Amino acid sequence: MVTGSLSERVLAGDLRALARAASLLEYGRDNGRELLSELFDRTGRAITIGITGPPGAGKSTLVSALTGTLRANGKTVGVLAVDPSSAFSRGAILGDRIRMQEHHADPGVFIRSMATRGQMGGLAAATLDLALLLDAAGWDVVLIETVGVGQDEIDIARLADVTVVVLVPGQGDDIQAIKAGVMEVADVFAINKADLPGVEGLEQEIRFVQSLSDKNRSVFPAPIRRVIAKEGQGIEELLKTALAILEKKGRAGDRADIWTARIRELFRDRLLSLVPESAIAEQSIRVSRREIDPFAAVENLIRLALSEKGEQS
Ligand SMILES: Nc1nc2c(ncn2[C@@H]2O[C@H](COP(=O)(O)OP(=O)(O)OP(=O)(O)O)[C@@H](O)[C@H]2O)c(=O)[nH]1
């Protein structure tokens, strides 16, 4: 019943209720789940923009600049900064706080940094839940920052409506080392720190990598925009490009595909979270010892998931 009033308050624009709801979802609490089912039919209006790229590329600075531009255009903005690399996350989050400082007092900006996995499901699911929450609560744009190093982060970025990959000039052959996956998810490339030398070279490299790896997009290669996030230069143009791509995706029916992918990701996370990791390990060992066959192991796990569920309710 608490969640009933919580969802009402969220829908009424109560920011404290929103913050509480966000915490419930972030940590995968059961009442968070109820809350989301109450709110789900209000979702589908917000635009989500994923911002990913190598560490230190200026993603947070860019997110802050984009937030400024969106606010100037009268849009409300949710910012979800996802950083699962626990060793560095504290510093990064502290850095984000500083970089987002100018927006902290603004009631039209909601900021969350997430470094830990929620109890239920993974980080991707928690991020998606928070994006849905903001969407239902009537927020116009959700910016999702992830460091594009691991597959998880790339997956999270991929689940946005539009994905901006941020790269920086003057890093020599580094682009070769950037995971192919990061290049693939780009709807737009932002060459940040365009005040530094090497912009032309980077642009050529991106084009080269695109020509090698991205057959589908070779007809419509992801556009490249130069920005100086630190000085707010090129931000409007980048945003315009991202929104134009989104519109094109909408016309092509791609947004429905994005939703399907999102839901699939949630399903996968939720289903997996129903069985403890230890049980999966145990069943795997039994299979490897030929005590049971793999199908029986899966059946055991499903039975276990169902019985745990039964105990909870
Ligand atoms: N020269 C220059 N420096 C920039 C620009 N934008 C950001 N920076 C600097 O780059 C550094 C990293 O910026 P962040 O925004 O924290 O980068 P990030 O990609 O969010 O970093 P992580 O989240 O730690 O991966 C900071 O010192 C910024 O001031 C730019 O346009 N030009």
Ligand SMILES: [Mg+2]
């Ligand atoms: Mg950052």
